[in-house]
Amino acid sequence: NAGVTQTPKFQVLKTGQSMTLQCAQDMNHNSMYWYRQDPGMGLRLIYYSASEGTTDKGEVPNGYNVSRLNKREFSLRLESAAPSQTSVYFCASSVSRNTGELFFGEGSRLTVL
Amino acid sequence: QKEVEQNSGPLSVPEGAIASLNCTYSDRGSQSFFWYRQYSGKSPELIMSIYSNGDKEDGRFTAQLNKASQYVSLLIRDSQPSDSATYLCAVIRHTGGFKTIFGAGTRLFVKA
Numbered sequence: 001n002a003g004v005t006q007t008p009k010f011q012v013l014k015t016g017q018s019m020t021l022q023c024a025q026d027m028n029h030n031s032m033y034w035y036r037q038d039p040g041m042g043l044r045l046i047y048y049s050a051s052e053g054t055t056d057k058g059e060v061p062n063g064y065n066v067s068r069l070n071k072r073e074f075s076l077r078l079e080s081a082a083p084s085q086t087s088v089y090f091c092a093s094s095v096s097r098n099t100g101e102l103f104f105g106e107g108s109r110l111t112v113l
Numbered sequence: 114q115k116e117v118e119q120n121s122g123p124l125s126v127p128e129g130a131i132a133s134l135n136c137t138y139s140d141r142g143s144q145s146f147f148w149y150r151q152y153s154g155k156s157p158e159l160i161m162s163i164y165s166n167g168d169k170e171d172g173r174f175t176a177q178l179n180k181a182s183q184y185v186s187l188l189i190r191d192s193q194p195s196d197s198a199t200y201l202c203a204v205i206r207h208t209g210g211f212k213t214i215f216g217a218g219t220r221l222f223v224k225a
Contacts, residue, residue: 033213040121042201042217043157056210090156097211100145102203104156 002026006091006105013081013112021076021108023091031097032074033058034066036087037107043090049074050097081112114139117204119216127224132189134219136202139183145205146178148187151218152198161187192223 004025013019025032030051035043035058045058049068063085065077074093078085088109092102118137126132134148145164149157163169163176163185175188185204189196202216 035215040217042117042119043215045212045214048212050211058212059214094213097213098145098205100147100162100203100205100213101159102149102157102213104158107156 004091004093004103004105006089006108008108009106010109011111013078013110015082015112017081017112018077018079019081019110020078021089021091021110022073023075023105024073025091025093025103026072027093027103028071029093029095029103030071031094032068033092033094033102034064034074034076035090035092036060036085037090038087046076046089048097078110081110083112086110086112115216116140116206116214117202117216119200119202119219121217121219123220123222125222125224126192128192128194130192130223132192132196132221132223134187134189134200134202134221136185136187136216137183138185138202138204138214140204140206140208141180141183142207143204144207146176146185147203147213148174148176148185149201149203149215150198151201157201189221192221194223194225197221197223 047066148161161176199218
């Protein structure tokens with residue numbers, strides 16, 4: 001049982017490059033989330049998808065786009081990476097957006113030079 | 114004011130002692146509260162959830178909730194070096210849609 005799988009685990013980009021972080025869950029969860037974690041800032045919500053076909057902005061959505069491809073997959077795209085987007089990104093899923101328990105992927109460490 | 118506030122620590126306690134971690138939140142309408150543990154370089158994992166005022170115990174962990182004071186705490190009894198981690202308080206904010214918002218976390222060190 002893989003749970004939540006994120007790829008890639010590490011990535012180095014140059015300023016202005018684009019990339020997509022992929023996330024898939026095999027728990028039949030309805031809701032999926034993307035967070036970023038920076039030192040001293042905790043986890044900040046970028047975007048979430050309450051259910052298949054819907055996406056909503058979180059606390060820090062600027063510079064990102066998301067796609068809920070199907071119930072299993074939720075991707076995060078950086079169209080033009082900036083050094084301020086250097087962070088560790090976590091994908092998470094839950095049964096629904098108001099049930100609380102989040103299951104996290106292992107994280108993706110992104111460095112933008 | 115941050116929506117979910119925690120003392121960043123580090124909090125250092127000797128092995129066998131009680132570690133007390135605190136959290137306050139700003140959305141008075143919040144109904145669901147969680148504590149996650151995150152080891153260095155790893156992803157967060159849920160250790161406790163609490164939804165009603167009072168105490169909830171699970172093994173060495175006790176979560177306490179006081180909605181009137183907008184305060185959540187986590188007590189770890191008989192602390193072990195393996196409890197050394199960052200503890201994240203999380204709240205489901207109902208205002209503006211259901212969103213899980215995290216505090217910045219408290220680093221706990223348990224000295225052997």
